[in-house]
Amino acid sequence: MKLESTVEVQFSEQELQTIENLKTRYLKPDSVILEVLYLLQEKYGYITREGMKYAADLLGITEEHVLGVVTFYSMFNTQPVGKYHLQVCTNVSCMLKGAYSLLKKIESELNIKKGETTPDGLFTISEVECLGSCGTAPVIQINEDYYEDLNEEKVTQIIKELKNR
């Protein structure tokens, strides 16, 4: 786990206001922790130790509490990921529709294995659990977007487009 970073963590006034507004929805400020972590991840690419300390100070909770939450949820990255994070669902419905050969295809296209990032920092491949898109399997999630009803040709095309973007 890469936690050290030299980047100073600081939310803008507007971001702090957003967090303050969210706090009013709950009885205790701890509840907005996931939103704070999402914001950190969006801003800095992944969640650093400094980020966790910042979140802890912001919410008045311990760093250990924040670390516990960060490591519990699969959507938080504690190390840098590529610009495009290819999350390949391989759960049963996708697997029955060829998700593993799709994963292999992506690995060979990008010349990396799952869990790795391309040297140019453009792509990371992850194998993930059910994305709730079983009716349009196989599916991969790239950053926030779902790409459904895939096959090898489509996936090659998508990667090509992302490279040229």
Added chain:
Amino acid sequence: MDIKILLKDIPDYHKIEVYRQHGGYETIRKALQKSPDEIIDEVKKSGLRGRGGACFPTGLKWSFMPKDKNIPKFLCINGDESEPGSFKDRQIFEFNPHQLIEGILITAYAIGAQTCYIYIRGEYVKWIRLMQKALDDAYAAGFIGEKMKETFGTEFFTNIYIHRGAGAYICGEESALMNSIEGKRGYPRVKPPFPAQYGLWGYPTTINNVETIANVPAIIENGAEWFANIGEPKHPGTLLFGVSGHVNKPGVYELPTGTLLTDIIYKYAGGVPGNKKIKCIIPGGTSMPPIRGDQIEGLKMDAESLKQVGSAIGTGGIIVMDEDTDLVKVLARITKFYWHESCGQCTPCREGTGWMLKILNRILEGKGTSKDLDLLIDVANNIEGHTICALGDAAAWPVKFMIERFRDEFEAKVNRAIKIDIPNKVHSMRRTQIPLKEIQINRD
């Protein structure tokens, strides 16, 4: 009977103006004229049962909430939707969000909740945005929040917020969901106390599935009797069946409970590609016991009928597997899921899921022995019923029932492996070279 309660064939029904043209937000007005108890009674009489997997009677659940008006009470709508094979709630977020909102308002009034949270899985970014748009529109129209007092002329009002998850299957378990909203790790809580006594921040809370609550406006509008007459009497209404796997037309089909499984597969989902035979079916998401292809003839899809064949309706997520499917691979994949998603609180689940996965991988590698099958069932039995939440059972059932119902296939896999030459079956333990008393521990 072609009845649609949740996914209607009306274009743009997700838009507030279209929803209102069809009588939307009029039912909450009517509901507010009744007493909360009348609403709870109506839902009880309708026979509505939870659509999140456990089929618990909804009205009964609501009646557990204390009547005390001076304490905060909460309603959580479970849209975590992470059960493999399940992809129905997102249809409601996308195509009928306002009926869900109206259902939440009616429910909140019935149980006296001043704040409601819709918990949506973090990956559903698109559906969170769609749902947020619907909420914004309903707020602007004065149907949610303090403006409700003005709009409906009553004292009651409630707020609805979306709480975004961050990738954890276990947060679909109701007490883990509450811990997640409280900003903690999503650990399930020991029950009792149940949420209606000790829920969010210790206050009374009710947790209902998205699909369950989306049914509520229709029940209040058309009456309990109308709803009770749809589908099977003991499990009335329609269900959103999500069909995936080896079918020609996978998708979500809204059909009355008690619809024949063969009709769902062949009539609606277009049958199996290549006209292959069906080997195995998971009827309600991977947590439910799989059934054999030869068990499905005449099988109705409702809670009671599935109980009779030794399975359960779950979330109605049907996964179809054709005759060429390798069930050992499927079971290993299912087990990998539960191993990955086990929260780690209870030893039987945390360790047991990993053991089962190791054994299954060993079988896949061709190194399994016939003893491994009994060992798997033994481990599964030691998980089932020995954990805080139902994830343990969910991990144990597929293993137990897949092996029990497809023993021949598993035997074939391990019997080949039996021929591996094992020169010495006794694993001799070596003695340590240094006498015990000479071992010194440095305590500095």
